[in-house]
Amino acid sequence: MTVAAAARRRLSPEHETRRFWHLTWTLAVTDFKLKFYGSVLGFAWTLVRPFAIFGVIWLVFAKVMGTGHNVKNYPAYVLMSLVLFQYTTGIVGMSLSCLVDRQNLLRKIRFPRLVIPLSVTLQCMFDLGLTMIAVFIFMAISGVYPAWSWFELVPLIAILTLFGTGLGLLLSVLFVRFRDMRPIWDVLSQMLFYASAVLYVATSVPENLQRPFLANPIAAVLTQMRHAVVDPTARTAAETIGGEARLLIPAGIVVVVALVGSWAFMREAPKVAENL
Amino acid sequence: MKSPLLALTSLPTALHTPGLEPSVTTAATSPAISVSGLNKTFRLPHRRYSTLKERVLHPFSARSFDELRAVNEMSFEIAHGEFFGIVGRNGSGKSTLLKCLAGIYRSDSGSIAVEGRLSPFIELGVGFNSELTARDNVILNAIMLGLSRKEARMRFDKIIEFAELEEFVDLPLKNYSSGMTVRLAFAVTVEVEADILLIDEVLAVGDAAFQQKCYEQFEQLRREGRTMVLVTHDMVAVERFCDRAMLVERGTITATGGPHEIALAYNELNFGRLVEGAVASDGRYGDQGAAEIKDAWFEDDHGERIKELPQGEACSMCMEVLFHESMAEPIFAFHLRNEPRHTVFATQSDWRMEHVGDFRRGERTIVRVRFDSWLAPNRYTVSPSVARAGGGADLVDLREDLADLVVHATRVTGGIIEVPHTYTLERS
Numbered sequence: 001m002t003v004a005a006a007a008r009r010r011l012s013p014e015h016e017t018r019r020f021w022h023l024t025w026t027l028a029v030t031d032f033k034l035k036f037y038g039s040v041l042g043f044a045w046t047l048v049r050p051f052a053i054f055g056v057i058w059l060v061f062a063k064v065m066g067t068g069h070n071v072k073n074y075p076a077y078v079l080m081s082l083v084l085f086q087y088t089t090g091i092v093g094m095s096l097s098c099l100v101d102r103q104n105l106l107r108k109i110r111f112p113r114l115v116i117p118l119s120v121t122l123q124c125m126f127d128l129g130l131t132m133i134a135v136f137i138f139m140a141i142s143g144v145y146p147a148w149s150w151f152e153l154v155p156l157i158a159i160l161t162l163f164g165t166g167l168g169l170l171l172s173v174l175f176v177r178f179r180d181m182r183p184i185w186d187v188l189s190q191m192l193f194y195a196s197a198v199l200y201v202a203t204s205v206p207e208n209l210q211r212p213f214l215a216n217p218i219a220a221v222l223t224q225m226r227h228a229v230v231d232p233t234a235r236t237a238a239e240t241i242g243g244e245a246r247l248l249i250p251a252g253i254v255v256v257v258a259l260v261g262s263w264a265f266m267r268e269a270p271k272v273a274e275n276l
Numbered sequence: 277m278k279s280p281l282l283a284l285t286s287l288p289t290a291l292h293t294p295g296l297e298p299s300v301t302t303a304a305t306s307p308a309i310s311v312s313g314l315n316k317t318f319r320l321p322h323r324r325y326s327t328l329k330e331r332v333l334h335p336f337s338a339r340s341f342d343e344l345r346a347v348n349e350m351s352f353e354i355a356h357g358e359f360f361g362i363v364g365r366n367g368s369g370k371s372t373l374l375k376c377l378a379g380i381y382r383s384d385s386g387s388i389a390v391e392g393r394l395s396p397f398i399e400l401g402v403g404f405n406s407e408l409t410a411r412d413n414v415i416l417n418a419i420m421l422g423l424s425r426k427e428a429r430m431r432f433d434k435i436i437e438f439a440e441l442e443e444f445v446d447l448p449l450k451n452y453s454s455g456m457t458v459r460l461a462f463a464v465t466v467e468v469e470a471d472i473l474l475i476d477e478v479l480a481v482g483d484a485a486f487q488q489k490c491y492e493q494f495e496q497l498r499r500e501g502r503t504m505v506l507v508t509h510d511m512v513a514v515e516r517f518c519d520r521a522m523l524v525e526r527g528t529i530t531a532t533g534g535p536h537e538i539a540l541a542y543n544e545l546n547f548g549r550l551v552e553g554a555v556a557s558d559g560r561y562g563d564q565g566a567a568e569i570k571d572a573w574f575e576d577d578h579g580e581r582i583k584e585l586p587q588g589e590a591c592s593m594c595m596e597v598l599f600h601e602s603m604a605e606p607i608f609a610f611h612l613r614n615e616p617r618h619t620v621f622a623t624q625s626d627w628r629m630e631h632v633g634d635f636r637r638g639e640r641t642i643v644r645v646r647f648d649s650w651l652a653p654n655r656y657t658v659s660p661s662v663a664r665a666g667g668g669a670d671l672v673d674l675r676e677d678l679a680d681l682v683v684h685a686t687r688v689t690g691g692i693i694e695v696p697h698t699y700t701l702e703r704s
Contacts, residue, residue, distance in 0.1 A: 015422075018424060019419075019422055019424075022419050022424055022425055023419060023420060026415075026416055026419045026420075026425070030405070030408070030412070030416055033412075034405065034407055034408070037407050104402065104403070105402060105403050105420075106380075107375075107380065108380070108397055108398055108399045108402040108403075109378075109380070109396050109397040109398075109402050109403070109420060109421075110378050110379040110380050110396040110397075111396060111420070178328050180328050180329070270382045271382065273375070273380050273381060274318065274381055
């Protein structure tokens with residue numbers, strides 16, 4: 001006889017769902033607010049990081065080394081891809097330790113454990129939303145003007161969100177058992193940074209390597225972003241990888257990561273309070 | 277919003293498992309919480325691995341585990357509207373049990389059936405953030421406990437009013453005193469619409485006035501018919517609020533019964549005197565192996581057994597003991613309690629007599645304690661006990677409330693005792 005958990009009368013299902021979203025939203029908003037609590041510049045600090053790194057990259061690569069001469073709107077591409085890359089790895093990095101960071105709640109209250117990583121994702125989305133405003137302003141200044149194709153950003157960001165959240169879910173439960181996931185992820189995210197065509201464009205990769213290169217979902221998304229946002233004359237992700245069917249490879253990776261992450265999380269979630 | 281009927285349909289069939297402890301709850305209504313055969317084991321590795329390297333270097337040694345049975349085959353029921361205390365020493369498994377009830381831990385086997393809305397938290401003020409203001413914290417906490425944002429805002433004023441923190445609403449919590457924080461937490465908690473509250477150590481903090489307020493709030497919750505499960509070390513709280521209590525030791529239920537009985541058992545356990553497993557449900561403790569208390573009564577100075585006594589007259593409390601084995605220097609003790617269960621007077625033979633002597637097998641003896649009655653009008657009971665002498669005095673027999681006595685007077689003063697006194701006036 002196993003636990004008759006179903007008999008535990010809690011709230012009605014719609015009430016439970018409502019609580020789930022209220023809780024996710026509230027945790028995300030609270031953390032978002034807290035991040036800037038007591039700092040003078042407040043949200044401006046969120047912008048400092050991508051723009052400072054962008055400044056360095058632009059100076060070193062574009063000015064000193066002369067990379068990106070043949071890439072149209074190179075600064076706009078670097079800034080946009082940097083923001084999107086940091087968004088994705090930001091979700092993973094924060095999700096990684098989110099269960100451990102919130103152990104006080106996990107040990108004392110019953111609530112759907114999924115609330116915690118999802119509130120992390122939501123918080124990163126708030127960050128991204130505000131950063132994007134600054135990015136758009138920068139792009140307008142540097143001569144890249146809005147177009148209808150910019151709406152492609154919505155599905156592209158959705159893909160990155162799914163990928164980051166899936167990876168975050170997986171790493172968060174692993175981190176509960178193995179604390180060395182942190183340095184592992186630090187190294188991995190560095191490698192991913194150089195493998196994801198943030199500093200350069202995918203089309204500058206040797207022709208024969210472009211296809212395996214775009215198997216990396218982030219690289220594929222950034223390549224498509226270049227076409228949609230920065231330079232309509234640039235090749236799309238499908239053209240670069242060699243056919244739309246081949247896009248199933250990065251797409252498949254995203255789906256598999258999301259499924260594995262969800263499966264691992266759902267499996268570990270009921271036990272997480274006692275394993276912390 | 278509450279729909280107990282719906283809940284009834286989802287009750288498991290395990291509810292009426294044979295072997296379930298009979299409880300004082302009426303059989304006619306189904307219990308609020310019904311636990312049957314609950315088990316929870318923690319696997320504690322001999323070495324705790326938290327890095328991959330350690331696991332790689334010692335791949336096999338991690339297989340040895342110590343199994344800690346935190347909850348071992350527990351079965352009990354808690355009735356609707358009942359205030360139920362769970363007491364036990366540190367590490368006895370009571371908090372684990374509460375976490376299983378709350379759904380924070382998953383139990384290994386057994387069933388828990390709950391009827392009514394169960395509060396999701398087991399501690400006050402969980403999730404309070406010291407950087408946030410009281411306002412933000414109240415909203416955050418209320419949402420965490422199941423209210424919607426709108427409901428939380430609607431009840432905000434009521435919560436702050438109850439906590440009496442109107443002036444400090446926009447002060448960050450880090451500037452609050454611990455008492456103020458608890459006040460706030462308690463205020464949020466009582467606003468949460470739960471039929472069943474689970475609380476782990478609530479009354480440890482707060483000033484006297486606030487504790488009084490919590491007590492009143494408890495009474496209010498009781499009147500509303502809410503069910504409360506309280507895990508505590510505070511026997512005063514158990515005796516004051518609980519309708520029933522349960523003593524837990526090493527993951528098993530040692531005793532279930534009235535709050536006073538359990539509080540006493542807990543104290544005995546804490547002082548290491550209770551013989552394991554020898555608690556009977558009728559308020560009798562000890563193994564009664566070496567000796568047995570056959571009877572107890574009150575008598576007046578003429579040696580007549582009495583049930584009532586005019587205030588101010590002397591009387592004796594007596595017990596009759598039958599020895600089953602020879603005993604050297606046993607200790608006889610009496611506890612006299614009044615109606616509100618306060619111990620008015622306690623005495624034991626080794627405090628007053630150097631030697632009571634040795635007793636043979638089969639011997640009967642009557643122990644008599646005469647005292648000038650300073651007792652105020654009330655109903656009193658005496659609990660006689662016999663224990664073995666020596667360092668860790670072993671309880672042989674203790675019978676709770678074996679005899680009673682009503683002290684009456686024409687004037688009720690409201691005092692607990694009537695101390696002999698005289699007036700003098702000095703007039704200049």
